[in-house]
Amino acid sequence: MATVTVEINGRPYAVGCADGQEERVRILARQFDGHVKSVAGDVGHVGDLRLFLMAALLLADELHEARLALQTGTDAPAVSTATPPSSDTGVAEALNAVAARLEKLTQSL
Template identity: 40%
Template sequence: MSNVTLRIGGRDYTMACAEGEEAHVAELGRMIDDKVQSMGSAAQSEARQLLFAALLLADELHEARARLACAPSSASQADLLESIAARLETCAAALEA
């Protein structure tokens, strides 16, 4: 186990993580701190700031997953490209005739 100190909302938090994961955990901490900083203090408690930051990040994750679920798979993209190519070949053949 290893320890990483994260600075979030002006406070330091020491977190344990697996060996080799220090940079990743530090980057996650920076993401949380960015959210906390973007919200401003607005006289909110530390716990409330962290809760709102977590909710904003969870919302971003939810939206990203929804976009990924709606994105066509590479197999359907290949089928779509194949269909377009076939139509173009049909159009080219009609123009040549």
Template identity: 45%
Template sequence: MAQLNIDVNGRPYAVGCEDGQEGHLLELARLFDHQVRQVSQDMGQLGDTRLFLMGALLLADELLDAKNRLAALQVEVGRLQADRSRIETRAVGALEAAAAKIEKLAAA
């Protein structure tokens, strides 16, 4: 298990992670640090616990918004796939009808 020191709001914290996940953890820490610093700028120093709680809540809000947008997009993709399937079926029917007419004309 790897051990890293990360900084959040100017304070170091020792954190463990699986080997090979160090870069990912550093990116998460950078994102959280940015959120906590933004809360601190907007609301002033609240103490680490409240700053961390507000930062976590804001990140959770962003995550929930992203999940909701993803769900809406998945519904839209499903609708578009169904539309495509109906259009393809109609196109095949039209091509088959045209082929039948051509065969009928060629036989005459």
């Protein structure tokens, strides 16, 4: 088993992976880091755990849309570039925005 050090939101993390998968883990980490930085830019620094959760929910939303598109044979809808509002209650508003987006998706099923 190999270990790769990736940087997410400016912090290093050691990640175990199968031998030969190191570059793939680096690529996926860069993709995730981009989502985390995007969320951080929208809501400010609210702690890595919350940033990671919000970024993971956005990625899960994208994956869900892609799977629906495969099942229905349609083109995947463009990923929304709308960002949650930033304010004193930015974290709550951002989580509410993600929750609303997920609720909208489940209603379309």
